[in-house]
Amino acid sequence: MNPVQTAIVEHFLVIGCQVDVSNGAxxxxxxxxxxxxxxxxxxxxxxxxxxxxxxxxxxxANIKPGRISEISLGKKQFQGDRASIRVKRARVSVDGCWGKVSTRIIGRLSVSTKTADDTINILSARTWL
Known part of the structure; x- marks a missing residue:
C-alpha cells in the first residue's frame, strides 16, 4: 500500500434552476x-x-434551459491525518430562476497516492425551494 501524498476535503452547495430567466423579463x-x-x-x-x-x-422573457451551479463552502488540504470545514448560517440568494429550485449539499474527499487518485462524494437529500 502506498502512502497518501495529498488529501483534500471540500464542501459545496449545488443549486439547480428549472428555467433560466437571468436575461430578464x-x-x-x-x-x-x-x-x-x-x-x-x-x-x-x-x-x-x-x-x-x-x-x-x-x-x-428571454428564457433558456435551467442550469446547475456549484457554490464552494470551503476546501481544506489535510495536515497529517486531519482536516475539517465548518459552515454556519450560510445564506444563498437565487436570482434569475423561474419554477422550482433544488438544492443539495455535497461533501467530497479526494486522496492521491503515488499510483492512484480516488474521490468520493457524499450527497445530502435534495431540498426544493
Missing amino acids: TVGLSASVGPNVGVTISGIPSANLGMSASVSPQIS
Missing part, C-alpha cells in the same frame, strides 16, 4: 384609444360613429 400594458366608424349598406343604409378603447397585458 418585462411585464407591461399596452393601451389604444381612438374613433370607431362603421357603415352598413344592406337593408337600410346606416352609419355608426363612436369611440373604442382597449388595454392589453404584455409579458416577454
Whole structure:
C-alpha cells in the first residue's frame, strides 16, 4: 500500500434552476384609444360613429434551459491525518430562476497516492425551494 501524498476535503452547495430567466423579463400594458366608424349598406343604409378603447397585458422573457451551479463552502488540504470545514448560517440568494429550485449539499474527499487518485462524494437529500 502506498502512502497518501495529498488529501483534500471540500464542501459545496449545488443549486439547480428549472428555467433560466437571468436575461430578464418585462411585464407591461399596452393601451389604444381612438374613433370607431362603421357603415352598413344592406337593408337600410346606416352609419355608426363612436369611440373604442382597449388595454392589453404584455409579458416577454428571454428564457433558456435551467442550469446547475456549484457554490464552494470551503476546501481544506489535510495536515497529517486531519482536516475539517465548518459552515454556519450560510445564506444563498437565487436570482434569475423561474419554477422550482433544488438544492443539495455535497461533501467530497479526494486522496492521491503515488499510483492512484480516488474521490468520493457524499450527497445530502435534495431540498426544493
